[in-house]
Amino acid sequence: MTEIFNAQGILKTFPGVKALEDVSVSLTRGSIHALLGENGAGKSTLIKVMTGVYRPDGGTMMLDGAEYEPQNTHDAIVKGIGVVHQERNLIPRFSIAENIFLEHLADQPLRRIDYPKLFQDAQRWLDLLEIDADPATPVDRLSVAKMQLVEIAKALSLNSKILMLDEPTASLTPHETDTLFGILRRLRDDGASLVFVSHKLEEVQEICDSVTVLRDGQNACESRRLDELGRQDIVRLMIGRSEMIPDWVARDRAEGQPVLELSNVSTKLGHKAVDLKVHKGEIVGLYGLVGAGRSELAKAVLGKFEITDGEVLVNGISAKINSVADAVGRYRIGYVSEDRKSEGLVLIHSVLENVGIPIWRRLSQFGGFLTNGTVRKHTVPFIQKLEVRTPSLEQQVGNLSGGNQQKISVAKWLAAEAQVLIIDEPSVGIDIKTKAYLHELIRELSDTGTAILLITSDMPEMIALADRIVVMNEYAVMGGFNNTRDYTEMSEGIMGLIQGDETAAA
Amino acid sequence: MGGPLRFLLSNEFGLIVLVLLFGILFSTLSPAFLSKFSLYALGRTSAVNIMIGFSMMVVIITGGLNLSVGAIGVGAAMFGGWLMQAFGMPWVPGVIGGLAMGAALGALNGVIIVRSGLHSFIITLATMSIFFGVMIYLTRAESYREISPAFTSYGRMKILGVISPLLLVTFAVAIMLSVLFRFTALGREMLVAGANARAAEISGIRVNRMITYCHMLSGILAGVAGLMLVSRTGAAIPSMAGQLGQDWLLPAFLGPVLGGTLLTGGRLSVLGTLLGSFLVTMLTTGLLLMQVGAFWIQTYLGLLLLAAVLIDLARRSYLERRKLL
Ligand SMILES: Nc1ncnc2c1ncn2[C@@H]1O[C@H](COP(=O)(O)OP(=O)(O)OP(=O)(O)O)[C@@H](O)[C@H]1O
Ligand SMILES: [Mg+2]
Numbered sequence: 001m002t003e004i005f006n007a008q009g010i011l012k013t014f015p016g017v018k019a020l021e022d023v024s025v026s027l028t029r030g031s032i033h034a035l036l037g038e039n040g041a042g043k044s045t046l047i048k049v050m051t052g053v054y055r056p057d058g059g060t061m062m063l064d065g066a067e068y069e070p071q072n073t074h075d076a077i078v079k080g081i082g083v084v085h086q087e088r089n090l091i092p093r094f095s096i097a098e099n100i101f102l103e104h105l106a107d108q109p110l111r112r113i114d115y116p117k118l119f120q121d122a123q124r125w126l127d128l129l130e131i132d133a134d135p136a137t138p139v140d141r142l143s144v145a146k147m148q149l150v151e152i153a154k155a156l157s158l159n160s161k162i163l164m165l166d167e168p169t170a171s172l173t174p175h176e177t178d179t180l181f182g183i184l185r186r187l188r189d190d191g192a193s194l195v196f197v198s199h200k201l202e203e204v205q206e207i208c209d210s211v212t213v214l215r216d217g218q219n220a221c222e223s224r225r226l227d228e229l230g231r232q233d234i235v236r237l238m239i240g241r242s243e244m245i246p247d248w249v250a251r252d253r254a255e256g257q258p259v260l261e262l263s264n265v266s267t268k269l270g271h272k273a274v275d276l277k278v279h280k281g282e283i284v285g286l287y288g289l290v291g292a293g294r295s296e297l298a299k300a301v302l303g304k305f306e307i308t309d310g311e312v313l314v315n316g317i318s319a320k321i322n323s324v325a326d327a328v329g330r331y332r333i334g335y336v337s338e339d340r341k342s343e344g345l346v347l348i349h350s351v352l353e354n355v356g357i358p359i360w361r362r363l364s365q366f367g368g369f370l371t372n373g374t375v376r377k378h379t380v381p382f383i384q385k386l387e388v389r390t391p392s393l394e395q396q397v398g399n400l401s402g403g404n405q406q407k408i409s410v411a412k413w414l415a416a417e418a419q420v421l422i423i424d425e426p427s428v429g430i431d432i433k434t435k436a437y438l439h440e441l442i443r444e445l446s447d448t449g450t451a452i453l454l455i456t457s458d459m460p461e462m463i464a465l466a467d468r469i470v471v472m473n474e475y476a477v478m479g480g481f482n483n484t485r486d487y488t489e490m491s492e493g494i495m496g497l498i499q500g501d502e503t504a505a506a
Numbered sequence: 507m508g509g510p511l512r513f514l515l516s517n518e519f520g521l522i523v524l525v526l527l528f529g530i531l532f533s534t535l536s537p538a539f540l541s542k543f544s545l546y547a548l549g550r551t552s553a554v555n556i557m558i559g560f561s562m563m564v565v566i567i568t569g570g571l572n573l574s575v576g577a578i579g580v581g582a583a584m585f586g587g588w589l590m591q592a593f594g595m596p597w598v599p600g601v602i603g604g605l606a607m608g609a610a611l612g613a614l615n616g617v618i619i620v621r622s623g624l625h626s627f628i629i630t631l632a633t634m635s636i637f638f639g640v641m642i643y644l645t646r647a648e649s650y651r652e653i654s655p656a657f658t659s660y661g662r663m664k665i666l667g668v669i670s671p672l673l674l675v676t677f678a679v680a681i682m683l684s685v686l687f688r689f690t691a692l693g694r695e696m697l698v699a700g701a702n703a704r705a706a707e708i709s710g711i712r713v714n715r716m717i718t719y720c721h722m723l724s725g726i727l728a729g730v731a732g733l734m735l736v737s738r739t740g741a742a743i744p745s746m747a748g749q750l751g752q753d754w755l756l757p758a759f760l761g762p763v764l765g766g767t768l769l770t771g772g773r774l775s776v777l778g779t780l781l782g783s784f785l786v787t788m789l790t791t792g793l794l795l796m797q798v799g800a801f802w803i804q805t806y807l808g809l810l811l812l813a814a815v816l817i818d819l820a821r822r823s824y825l826e827r828r829k830l831l
Contacts, residue, residue, distance in 0.1 A: 304707075328710025335708060343708045346701045348772055357698060357709045360691035368690045412709075 004029050004064060004193050005050075005081075005162055011058030012045055014399070016391030018217050019045040020056070025212045026223045027162060032184060032194040034204045034226065036238055037214035038431040039403025040389035043197050044086050046214070047164050051083045052076040063162075077103060082160030084151050086167045086197070086402040086429070087341060090139045097122035097135040100154045125153040130179050144171045144339050145290045152180065156187075163187065164195040167402065169203060170428045171338070173290045173457050181207050199403070199431050201231055213237040239433045246436065248443065250467045250483040253282035257316050259451035260301070260333070260420045264310035267300045269293065270475045273310065278420065278451040283442065285466030285483070286455045287494050293475035294455045295338055298422045302327045302335050314420070328358065334418035336410050338425040338455070344409035347398030351390055354397050354408055355379040358416040382411040385441055387434055403429045407438075414441055421445065424455045439465055463490050471497040517766035520821065521781035525788065532792035539795055545668050550661075552787040553672035554734050558754050559761025559783035560683060560776070561727035566762050568700040568720045569771030570626030574615060574634035575728045575758050576751020580744060581641045582608035582725070583732030587650030587742025590657070597657035605729045611637055612725020616718030626721075638750045650742040661737030672734050676780075679730065684776045696720055701772025728754075756804070760786045760811055766818075786810070 005027040012020040020042045027033050035043050048054045050061065052070030061068040063079060070076040076083075090099045097118045098105065105113065122135035131149045139147055148171050155163060165184075169177045184194055184207060198204055204211070204226075211229065213220040220237045235243045258277035265274045271293055278284045288294050299305050301312055303321035312319045314331045327333040337343035345354055356363075356375035363378065364370040376393070383393075386407040390400055397408055406429045413421060423442065427435045442465060446452050456462050462469060463485060470480035471494055478497040483490060513519055532539040558575060565572040572578075586604025589595045595603070611633075619629045663671050686693035699706040699716035706713050731754075736742045747754045763769070764785065765778025789810060793803050 302708075323712065324707050325710050325712045337705075337708055342702070343704050346698055346705055346772065348701055348768070349698070353694070353698075357694075357706075357711070360694055364691040368692050369685075370689055370691050370694070 002029050003027070005068075006062045007046075007050065007059060008061075009059040010046065010049055010056050010061075012042075012049055012054060012056050016395075020049065020214075021217045023059070023214065023217070023219055024222050025219075027193045027195065028210070029193055030188055030191045031209040032188050032196055032207055033223070034208035034211040035195055035197045035214070036204065036211060036234065037220070038238055038433060039387075039407070039429070040401040041214040041238075042217040043214055044166055044401060045217075047083060047085070047166050047195070047197070050076070051081055051164065074103075077158060077160070080161035081164070082155045082158040082162070083164040084155045084166060084168050086170075088147055088151060090147055090151060090154075092140040093138050095119075095136045096126070096131075096133060096139055096142075096150050099139050099150055100125055100135075100157055102154065103158060122153075125157060128156075128183065129153055130176070143290065145173065145176060148172060149176065149180075156183070160192070162193045162195070164197075166197045167199070167429055168196075169198055169200065171425065174459075176290070177203065199429065199435075201234060201432065204234070205231065215240070235432065238431070243432060244436050246440065246464075248464070248485075250485055251282075252482065253279050253446075253467055254482075255279065258313070259315055260453065261313040261316070262297075262301065262310070263313060265297075265300070265307055265312065266309040267296070268306050268308055269296050269300070271297055271300065272476045274472075274475075274477050276453075276470060276477060278453050280451055281446050281449050283446050283452045283454055283465055283467050285462040285469045286453060286472060287457075287459075287462055287469055288472035289498065290457065291474075292472045294472055295424055297472070297475075298335055298424060298453070298455065301422065302333060328418075329361070332417075332419040334358065334413040334416050334421045336413045336421070336423045336426055338428065340406055340409040340428075344412075345397050345405060347405075348396060350394045351383070351388070351397055351400070351408055352376065352379070352393040355383065355412045355415060358412060358418075362417075379411065379415045382414045382441070383408075385437055386411055387437065403431055403434070406430050407434065410438065414445060418450060420451045420453070422453045422455065425457065426454075427456075427458065427461060435461075459491055459494070460487070463487055469494065473498045473500075517818065517821075518775065518778050518781060520817070521764065521778065521785055525781065525785050528785070528788060528792060532788070532795065536792070536795045539792060542668050544791070544795065546664055546670060548788060548791045549668070549673045550670035550738060551791065552784045553670060553676040554731050554738075555757040555787045556676050556761060556780050556783040557679065557727055557731035557734060558758045559765070559779045560679065561724050561731060562758035563762040563765075563767050563774055563776075563779045564683070564696075564720050564727065565626065565724045566767050566769060567697055567771055567774050568626070568717050569769075570619070570717075571630065572612075572615065572626065572721065572724050572728075572758075573630040573755065574611070574637055574751070575724065576747040576754035577634045577637040577641070578608055578611045578615075578725050578751070579728035579732035579735075579754060580747050580751050581611055581637050581732075582729030583736045583742045583746065584641055584645055584650065584744060586729075586733055587653060587736055588645070590654050591650040591652040594652075595654070597654040600654060600657070601733055604733050605726050608725040608727075608729025608732070609722050610725070612728070613718060613722040615725070616721030619721065620714035620717050634750055642744060645744055647744050649744065651740070653736060653740060653742065657737050658740040661734065661740070672738065675730070675734065679727070680776050680780055687774060687776070692719070697772055697774070756807060757783060757786060760807065763811065763815070 003026055008024050010020050010023040037043050049056045052073045052075050100122050119135040129149050131146055133146060139150055152168055196208055208226050210223050211226050212222050232242050258279050260278040262274050262276040266272055286294050300307055302324045303326055304324055319331055321327045356379055359378055360370055363374045388407045389404050397405055410426050427438060454465055466483045468480060469483050471478045481493055538544055561575045562572060582604045585607040586600045589603045590600040615630055615633055619626050660671055665671060695711045696716045699711055699713045703713045735746050761779045761783030764782030765775050767774045790803055
């Protein structure tokens, strides 16, 4: 195997943060290289240095045996390095096809665009990635997962020698991930060199050949063969100690008056007669494939989408929710969005300003006055427990690493003392260590009586946290059962319900 | 990074330096610049211009703008003047009436904008003409000159011989705005709604209401500016902000933009707007003293806006290179 890329002694600092310090990495042809590390370890920064987004403050890079100093992102693409960044970069009102071929279109600014051909070419990529959508659709109409896939198609269409994927699977389902992996393996076999970032170690072990681990901006290991390392070795390299796997038991709290009850709820979006109950102190897991209508159901409860039939009851009383403000203010229903960038956070505001939003009203005194001290008192414990890595509470959230942004998006609602909390894909992009803390916090919150509806496509997470699992498919509830925490039994039960197998419903 | 260093690198500090530089420049070129009367006039005019800047600033934070600031300001002033002249009202209810009119017109802007979903540019372009036109029709383009003497003498008072009391009003409003946006839930929610409306909505903030409030506040502040002019000139005059109130637009934008208020919304600087508007007023006054033609003053102001934006860009990239931002 021959080396294609090599970086030595890379240095990159931001105000108050040493993001990369003497980092080295080497890539070979025809292999998939894992880049691992905790949230804020420097993975995305390294990728941005390699793709010309940031200029490094020190160090050298070699590409194909020649000095490599990308002047800008276009330069990196021309030299054969493609990338899927962690944060989405699609142009909102443009079509899928235009987004995929943006780089090609920009190359010939004055030529007339042959749209039929553009759509046709785009369709090939959509087919390959099994994206069920018309290439003419504006990308902002797509679900988070589909946007992610379009982003991947865009990078694939460049036919790069080196392709870097920064948490491409964070918001994909196992099935979509499998499809992607098939494509990545084929690229590898054709001689491409791939860099893969993920916090899901199973995926890493499944598809990667070698690994570089970063810790606090430094190499914890450099380009080692992955087959020499077991899961616990990798974990130790990442977090400096072995993994903690809590042995909770699922609790039976499905008794008494439900705090949140959906009775026969149908919506404009196509939900059909949904019944669902969440009791005090209970964690109900809502499982389903992408497109099952779970997030939309949550938003209907919140008053963002209209409920056409049936009703939502809070503490047994029919709730009149006309807007999200009603749901949050009057019924204390909180919602952690799966889409932190557009619905979870205000990227240009500080950590402290973001994390306090839902509690400002409650904490204000003397007719609306508020001090940062009180906001701090209520939010900092969560920021600390989740180990948010930030130089200060005044840092702009947009400057945090992806995983740390996610932590803020979740912490904001953990601090909000909601009576019902709907948590949608909470651990997207969160590292394994913090994920354990996050799970602990969610459990603790339910112990204080909060009724929690957990939406997650991460089956292990669902089985770790839920007391009861309810399965949704195509905008309808297929059934539910108590969680026994037996992985095989539960996943078979879930799959059975999705396929409409009535016998699985106990 | 320490607080003092951060301030030295800030936009506000840059403005202070510019104010001092031009202050020194003008006073050496024209000794009359530092005369008591000139300083008094500068303070009085700045007071109004800063208020006009604030009026625009509180709408810019929604990611929008308000072209009708002038029309609303004059409308509010005329209404206040009418109340005082036609009913012989004392100044307090007259002023309250005028501000209520400003609030109502601003709120009307806000309601139309959130209901229609159209950009504030279009809506306030239209309401600028409508408000002004209706005002001219109702007043028959006549001025109201029988203003409560207590009110007009306030605008002409001199504290310690040089300070206009109008400045005190402006400072008081500046403090109130700072408190609003820093220390109240309402002000912060307005900023969040302006920065990311979707995230704000999901967090339970009534975004449309907040945007309407911003426009209402803009109307009130425009009203304050209009009434300050009434107090200063002793009359409510339909043409006091030019045709359609357009004379206010340049100061309205210059202050906030120089002061670092983000045009895409969600972030403001009260101190920055104050300094920015003051700088602009000082330049105008200084150039007038040096007997530069009015036409050139507009040109210089335009150039200043452009230069300020470019300097700010350079400052940012310098800081970025030195890794200070
Ligand atoms: N533009 C920026 N300004 C300031 N600090 C930054 C910026 N970008 C990254 N950082 C900081 O650099 C560090 C490394 O961030 P990076 O995004 O590389 O982490 P990461 O390993 O990709 O983490 P994650 O798993 O959360 O995505 C973090 O502490 C982050 O706060
Ligand atoms: Mg990252």
